[in-house]
């Protein structure tokens with residue numbers, strides 16, 4: 001990185017409730033700023049650190065933020081500072097910062113902390129004038145630091161900042177909640193019991209709603225839609241119908257901030273009382289509490305927070321006096337900047353709207369996907385009021401390609417939503433060969449019970465493509481079984497196989513039916529979608545493995561070369577590298593040359609000679625045909641000359657295994673909902689359009705089958721442009737210590 005900001009001083013602090021991923025953001029702020037030649041200070045205990053000054057503000061170097069990516073909480077401490085709420089406290093804070101020559105501040109915290117930053121910036125010139133008047137600062141000091149600049153980064157598990165799609169910690173909190181729900185489900189089912197589970201979120205139902213979908217709960221109570229006078233009747237009726245439809249357990253999820261339409265709080269114990277009184281159920285209550293904020297951050301909270309921290313450092317260092325403060329946040333799948341004041345103001349409007357019963361405003365401020373998720377939860381959790389009618393049009397669901405965790409969640413959503421939309425959903429066992437041999441079975445609402453949390457694919461998946469000799473057989477099956485549409489959920493082979501069938505529709509009238517593709521592949525290499533189901537789970541598996549591998553080296557000076565999957569697509573390597581704290585990533589997209597490897601050897605030797613203890617290199621499995629993981633490891637070992645030793649790890653199929661993460665369950669549900677809607681409409685209209693449904697910049701996009709491979713490199717089996725390649729400078733900034741470059 002170009003060293004543009006020599007002499008600029010930047011401080012970073014964390015404030016409000018801690019959130020998993022704050023450390024990744026702090027690390028990225030510090031390292032990016034150092035790479036840009038700035039001086040960096042960390043403030044301990046939130047705003048209190050700048051109010052108190054002294055050791056609370058200390059200059060930091062590269063190694064001070066080493067080995068913290070995997071740690072929960074925030075290593076610099078957080079605090080809800082009363083002193084800073086007072087003008088007096090803010091004046092002391094201004095004096096302490098100016099005494100250190102600091103006029104750039106990055107605050108990582110919730111909306112309260114960001115409001116504090118805004119108030120501080122607004123008052124800064126007046127505070128400095130008062131300090132000059134009282135003799136605490138000289139005129140020159142005040143003139144030199146006449147304005148406060150900086151940036152906010154939203155760190156809060158609640159995911160409540162209006163305008164941001166996610167906030168630091170929300171994904172990890174969902175991991176905690178959904179793990180707990182999965183565990184509770186098994187004990188609840190054994191006893192045929194109901195659990196009432198309370199989750200955090202203050203005024204925001206994001207955690208509750210997402211967990212209800214991913215954890216397949218039966219009923220959810222969230223602040224944005226205060227339950228009306230009939231909520232008790234409705235809830236009891238839904239639970240009873242669920243049991244009658246075959247469920248062995250019920251889970252009611254209660255967001256901690258929920259109030260009824262009269263403004264009375266509803267607690268988990270209130271729900272328990274209602275269930276006892278109305279249904280005679282001896283329900284159990286679990287209040288998850290601070291467990292949700294604890295523990296190691298998820299893969300997403302590591303790579304996204306790294307990106308956010310990097311961008312915040314660029315924003316704060318690049319700011320000019322008088323610039324508006326930005327809040328750096330994830331929006332539409334990218335990191336961007338919003339005016340901090342507007343975002344905080346809009347966030348404040350949500351509880352106000354809830355208080356006056358304006359459900360529409362509260363929901364719409366949360367963004368489109370929030371309302372969509374609320375509706376999809378209702379459609380999937382409510383048992384059908386009528387069983388599948390005899391004449392319901394049939395659609396087939398099949399998987400093809402490599403296994404991707406989340407395939408089951410997608411098939412579950414297809415069945416539940418298909419039934420709700422009046423379709424008869426049949427599952428194809430064993431991909432295209434299964435389709436050719438007529439291995440089809442009708443799936444009812446209860447047949448898919450228990451599928452969502454489970455890795456693997458209940459329907460089975462195969463890589464075999466349909467060939468010319470299979471077309472006739474497949475056409476016969478489709479006609480005999482009266483299949484009116486196909487939903488294929490899978491990887492590249494699913495896409496290619498369905499494309500073959502679609503191309504044959506002139507010759508085979510049975511193929512003139514609507515077809516929809518949904519991306520599911522850990523490689524994340526598919527056309528028409530920036531992200532595919534399974535990739536997030538695979539990344540979490542990789543990051544877990546990297547944590548263990550790194551831990552195993554605590555006493556040694558060691559270089560690890562770790563190989564990850566992905567074929568010719570470097571997504572897992574790049575994101576695994578960012579989330580796992582790798583120093584070097586080898587990608588097929590960039591190629592690997594002998595010169596690269598020589599440079600790496602030199603870097604290894606000089607950094608270990610300087611005291612480095614660990615060097616992590618991640619190699620995509622197809623990065624180079626000749627420079628294999630084994631070759632690179634041997635080369636590094638041979639050239640180490642006693643400075644370090646080298647170990648290699650090929651992570652292999654653990655990356656495909658594992659139960660799907662909340663993000664993969666949510667993605668599967670969202671994409672399948674759109675796919676099923678399209679199929680239902682086309683079946684009803686008698687049209688036969690074929691398409692792929694995907695996520696592009698945070699929005700659901702449809703790509704007609706005719707254009708499926710337009711921007712796709714068929715030889716390397718990956719999109720020609722891959723958005724995540726823009727993260728390479730971020731990786732370099734946080735992994736390449738300036739002096740050791």
Ligand SMILES: Nc1ncnc2c1ncn2[C@@H]1O[C@H](COP(=O)(O)OP(=O)(O)OP(=O)(O)O)[C@@H](O)[C@H]1O
Nearest residue numbers: 016017080081084085109110111112113115116156
């Ligand atoms: N209006 C304000 N003026 C000055 N400082 C503020 C203001 N609001 C909040 N702060 C400071 O930010 C700290 C954290 O705020 P708050 O307790 O609201 O948490 P938060 O940042 O919203 O995080 P979380 O979402 O985790 O609760 C406060 O203790 C206080 O020091």
Ligand SMILES: O=P(O)(O)OC[C@H]1O[C@](O)(CO)[C@@H](O)[C@@H]1O
Nearest residue numbers: 017110156157158200201202293
């Ligand atoms: O840790 P504390 O101060 O009890 O705060 C709990 C609150 O903080 C959060 O975890 C984050 O804002 C909320 O979900 C919860 O209401």
